[in-house]
Amino acid sequence: MVKKRFHFSLQTKIMGLIAALLIFVIGVLTVTFAVQQTKEGRKQAEQLAVQTARTISYMPPAKELIVSKGGQAAEAQEVIEQMKEQTGAYAIYVLDEKGMVRTASENSGNKHLTRSREILFGGSHVSETKTDGQRVIRGSAPIIEEQKGRSQVIGSVSVDFLQTKTEQGIKRHLRDLSFMAVLVLLLGFAGAAALAKSIRKDTLGLEPHEIASLYRERNAMLRAIKEGIIATNREGIVTMMNVSAAEMLKLSEPVMNVPIDDVMPGAELMSVLEQEEMQSNQEVCVNDQVFIINTKVMTQGGQRYGIVISFREKTELKKLIDTLTEVRKYSEDLRAQTHEFSNKLYAILGLLELGEYDEAIELIKEEYAIQNEQHDILFQNIHSQQVQAILLGKMSKASEKKVKLSIDDNSTLGPLPPHVGLSHLITIIGNLIDNAFEAVADQSVQEVSCFITDIGRDIVIEVSDTGLGVPPDKMEAVFERGYSSKGMKRGYGLANVKESVRELGGWIELTNQKSGGAVFTVFIPKEKQTKGESI
Template identity: 30%
Template structure:
């Protein structure tokens, strides 16, 4: 069984790392302090021993004793007195041959004096570290020169004064008090700073450990790139901070879009308003319909305090195409439902007349219904020769009548039979515009909708008017890009009809526009069938 060792926390790891850095810095500071102490000792003591050596070499007694073949008792007394008065470690005197004639270290007497530099034998002074009898000392070697007429300037010997160099341990012990204070203060400050920094990082990471942060990052990548919907995030300055592959494809953005602003990417109009929150509805988190690069997109924007916003995108183009393909079936279903409701009301009326014995009234009522139906059928079949569009208008007439709206076919209407693909697109545009018009005027009195279809060799023009209030002039140019709807309820899927209308007209090389309560759509068709 393998033991499950507890992994150190992020704060613990940071603390250990910072402590290691502090220890390294403190050791370096201590080493520099000791090196500085050694340099100071060499400088100060070097000057002192050099001055003492020069002073001793200039002593007349030294010159007199060195000129004698056998120095007398005066020289040892002078050497001992110099050591006692100055407190140096050693005092040594050698003759011109380099043989020690007297020294505070008896073992050096009659031994050859080691020279720090050969220039000392030629009348030059020298100072530095030198090992004498196994002991490392800081010494000064000064030549003794004659001052009499017969020996003026001639070297009589060498005076050496030395001070034992302290070891590293001795220097550390000497400076232990100060170094201890410095190290203690530095350690206390370092520990406190490390603890505060660890707490700050802990707060910034919301108390998460590295493995948890790594897990969140992996889950984020899996969520962003594992879903079919597009996701795009903007910072408060409307620069893209994140976008997944579906979002980049839906918005037709380049590969290097992250870090660039909407303006730099030429994103403007309705799309820029929804992404940046300029639209009041989008800022409240409602679904918005936007047409972008031939796609019908449903977008939902959520603001994130201090970070910007995140917008999700759903492609509804295929759904709109499916709706277009199923338009004829839906129209037939609506026609049957509306006619069933209308026939039920008519049968109830006939049944009531029979029950009260008004048989003549029954006949007159049935004749009126037949004339109305024949008139509507004759109007449609004589002016609209495409069966798909005619069936749609018949269904919309029944649907409008159910909502107390009168659907009229303009006397200027003339439409020949179209190719099946063109007929489906024309029926979709007519159905969307008629539905929009019925919704806009159904709440008024004497509501009506008029449809006018005109056709030339290559173009079909669809004009739908209604008795409603119409579209405000300020919204006339944006109504289709906004996914505008005249429906009272504000739901996320509203407004796709108008966006789909514009998309179909654009694909057919046409356009759609609105002036007040009149919508005009133009489509290029392949010809008549």
């Protein structure tokens, strides 16, 4: 049993990540600030304690208090209280050279303080100690008297500042900082929510695990689909191609970041993107391969993002379909031949039963002469059994349609080269003659002529008719697939002829006779060549 995994939403992940990051950064900054503020507060307290002690030591009342052995105590006391109030000190002491307190502020309980060695040598001193059970920072400075050009330390001044007062200032700053931290955290949450919403909009509301699942499914489907699939961006650059597409296009591997016109030249797929038109079952030729393509423009919110192209190779299948179609026509021609001869045999039988022997003999002679004339040319000048079979079928069909089909007396054809197959001949000769039959169907003179020769380096097949001909502006269009002046679902015969000729490396020409009617001339090289371009 597969255990169902729990997935956090993208918004939860982003908000959690940003919250953790902000908390970490704020925590680090808070600790750093607290440490720096503690050091700075201590340093300021030390400097203030020493500076206050120095200031008092320079005041005359303090010196006179020491020199007079207790005189001027009231004045010195007043000075001490003023300094205490102004600086916010906890206690101030004035000591003699033995460390005895001569005077102090009101809340000072010490009578004797230990002096440091720096004081004895005229320097200031800072220390941490306890007084009245409280931790204080004590700054001390010497009281110096000039006697006969000499400086003598006659006492000292000590000033105490409570450490708790410094800590309270730091706590106040930290409290203010915590308010700012909460505000930044809230802004971070709001920014994370906005970012998550923007990302979800770009991902069409899909969560990351859903996108990953779609990506895996996409790859599996692209490998499973036998049709070629190609996707492009709005500039026509290939962004995705499956393995089947690469194999059909004869690429060693799927390619990306190249223009679609380089991958499928001649398909004119950029026009689909520009015109935003969907194509269904369009037949295109790419590098001598025929594909049936379907295209769909990717749009959202009125914006075009690219196109998706699906295609399948129809070259081999199309050849089979065309061959089957022509073979069917060939069988119909043979059926027509059988039907025509059956009618004539029944006519002869009827004349014989009626005793009209002379008329029966005349009909036989007439039919023999017609058949003998055409068959002599067909069997004596044309030595390809495939061409003979095709022309015999068309002659019977012409007789059924009351069209005169004649084989030119100058026709001559030997055995065909191996690369010219029966399917090619059925497509080329059969469609040209059928097209000529249709061209003369409504004419008073219904004649079709066929000329075949292999003199020279090419096999030449020429079919002419007594129809109206082809307008000059339509001479190229008649070879386009689907073009026809005879109605819908027509216009494939001459297109198939053009393709078969090109496969054989030949070309086709179309002209009009002065007397009226069209002339189709096909040139097929006897030696196998690369596929040429039909004209």
